[in-house]
Amino acid sequence: QLAESGGGVVQPGGSLRLSCVASGDIFRINAMGWYRQASGKERELVAVIRRNGNEWWTHYADSVKGRFTISSAANRTTVFLQMTSLKPEDTAMYKCATWNPVIDMHRYATTPPHDYWGQGSQVTVSS
Numbered sequence: 283q284l285a286e287s288g289g290g291v292v293q294p295g296g297s298l299r300l301s302c303v304a305s306g307d308i309f310r311i312n313a314m315g316w317y318r319q320a321s322g323k324e325r326e327l328v329a330v331i332r333r334n335g336n337e338w339w340t341h342y343a344d345s346v347k348g349r350f351t352i353s354s355a356a357n358r359t360t361v362f363l364q365m366t367s368l369k370p371e372d373t374a375m376y377k378c379a380t381w382n383p384v385i386d387m388h389r390y391a392t393t394p395p396h397d398y399w400g401q402g403s404q405v406t407v408s409s
Contacts, residue, residue, distance in 0.1 A: 284378045289403030292368055300363040300403050302378030313381040313390060314354060314361040317398070318374035318405075327391045328376075332384070333358055341387035346372075368407045377402040 288300040304311060315330030328343045329352035340352050351364040361378065379395035 284380070284397055284400030286376065286378050286400045286403040289376065289405045291406045291408065293409050294369055294407055296368050296407070297364070297366045298368065298405060299365070300376055300378075300405075302361045302363075302400065304359040304361075304378075304380055304397070308359045310382045310396070311359060311380045312384050314358075315379050315381075315390060315395075316352065316361070316363045316376055317379055317395075318372075318376045320371075320374040323374075327379075329363060330381075330387060330390045331361060332387065339387055341390065343391075365405070368405075370407050373405060373407050375402045375404050 283306045284302055284304055286302045290298060292298055313330055313332040316328050317325050318328050319325040326343055328346045329350055331338055331340045331352045331354050349367045353362045377398060378400050380397045381390055382396045
């Protein structure tokens, strides 16, 4: 199970921070990330994070590189998405996801998530 929070309405150039807590069958989780889907558009994986030894590996969609930062709590079942310099085109429903397999970071974008069924957080960027 996934529980997202932190969405809202913000002006262009503003910032928001999303949070997601995973519960239930958490022991198989190896990666967590954030999708977004805007009205009339396809779902996009914007960021994913995975622990690799003592390091955190991250991967971002080109559309958010340099503006969004994904991070995780040490327990690996809570993930955050810090969004800065928000643009109107960032408006979407943001949903958390988890994956069980350990794969190359760029492959998570084409690998179906294990869990994706939280309620999501709506982010609206508008003046």
